[in-house]
Amino acid sequence: MSNSVLGGVMGLSVGDALGVPVEFSTRAELSENPVVGMGSFGTYSLPAGTWSDDTSMTMCLAESLCKGLDYKDIMDNFLKWITTGAFTPFGKVFGVGNGTRRALEKYARGVPPLKCGGTAETDNGNGSLMRILPLVFYLESAYGLEKIQSEEAMTIIHNVSSLTHAHSRSLIACGIYISVAAELLRLGDLAAAVETGIGKAIQYYFKRAEFNEELKHYQRLSFLPAFVNTPKSQINSSGYVVDTLEAAIWCLLNTKNYKDSVLMAVNLGGDTDTVAAVTGGLAGLYYGYNSIPKEWLAVIVKRDYIESLCNKLYKTLKVNNK
Numbered sequence: 050m051s052n053s054v055l056g057g058v059m060g061l062s063v064g065d066a067l068g069v070p071v072e073f074s075t076r077a078e079l080s081e082n083p084v085v086g087m088g089s090f091g092t093y094s095l096p097a098g099t100w101s102d103d104t105s106m107t108m109c110l111a112e113s114l115c116k117g118l119d120y121k122d123i124m125d126n127f128l129k130w131i132t133t134g135a136f137t138p139f140g141k142v143f144g145v146g147n148g149t150r151r152a153l154e155k156y157a158r159g160v161p162p163l164k165c166g167g168t169a170e171t172d173n174g175n176g177s178l179m180r181i182l183p184l185v186f187y188l189e190s191a192y193g194l195e196k197i198q199s200e201e202a203m204t205i206i207h208n209v210s211s212l213t214h215a216h217s218r219s220l221i222a223c224g225i226y227i228s229v230a231a232e233l234l235r236l237g238d239l240a241a242a243v244e245t246g247i248g249k250a251i252q253y254y255f256k257r258a259e260f261n262e263e264l265k266h267y268q269r270l271s272f273l274p275a276f277v278n279t280p281k282s283q284i285n286s287s288g289y290v291v292d293t294l295e296a297a298i299w300c301l302l303n304t305k306n307y308k309d310s311v312l313m314a315v316n317l318g319g320d321t322d323t324v325a326a327v328t329g330g331l332a333g334l335y336y337g338y339n340s341i342p343k344e345w346l347a348v349i350v351k352r353d354y355i356e357s358l359c360n361k362l363y364k365t366l367k368v369n370n371k
């Protein structure tokens with residue numbers, strides 16, 4: 050039997066590892082030579098199954114949530130990761146985003162956790178979106194899936210984003226993502242779950258003046274049926290948080306299984322590992338752990354470590370079986 054933590058987090062890790070060898074490859078290069086499975090020795094010259102900062106920071110959050118919600122403890126894990134190579138495949142940290150690095154430097158200088166994330170408009174990389182997923186399990190356990198869009202739960206999502214990314218656009222991206230994740234766990238139909246998840250989050254932000262102005266950046270996602278049919282040429286797969294979220298939702302809704310969704314994400318090019326990780330987290334939640342190709346899971350570096358942490362979080366929180 051598998052559980053939703055295992056499905057979501059392994060879905061994310063496998064997407065990350067699929068994207069690592071081709072990070073920064075263009076869409077044109079990948080359409081000539083598409084990724085069809087776990088590759089190796091690409092951008093960073095690393096063996097197949099090597100995952101990156103996306104999975105590392107997700108592990109940092111998951112490990113901390115096993116002990117409850119403590120922003121300082123989450124930041125301590127991030128700092129341990131970036132300074133000592135803990136939570137990495139081979140003890141080496143690579144591909145860290147600028148926003149994350151700056152926030153952790155502030156934290157190391159004594160700035161309080163919730164004051165570390167950048168608040169400028171240029172601070173909207175996908176660095177908090179890529180690591181936010183485990184929070185859905187904590188919130189499910191604390192409030193129930195139906196209450197994910199409540200003030201209390203949304204504030205926690207925003208706070209966990211703010212540790213490294215505190216601009217309201219990044220907070221909204223994380224809010225939409227967790228709202229979609231919750232509906233994927235709650236509802237049986239993929240398109241209905243995504244539409245409900247986005248709709249409930251947008252409704253929440255629409256009513257709050259501090260977010261209202263930012264919603265124009267999420268206009269395409271708020272008209273979901275039209276968005277799904279957007280031509281690929283108009284889907285950007287950069288490291289900008291809105292692009293990454295859009296690309297992930299688009300890949301999820303234009304495919305019918307885990308494998309195709311993450312391959313589509315990687316082959317969009319650009320920020321391949323994060324776009325595939327963000328896609329893979331949702332696809333893993335929806336299709337379940339058993340839908341992830343066994344040959345991909347088999348090569349994930351430190352698979353046992355990641356899976357035992359997932360099972361620990363699952364047992365601690367006693368959340369959804371899937």
Ligand SMILES: [Mg+2]
Pocket residue numbers: 101102103144322323
């Ligand atoms: Mg990465």
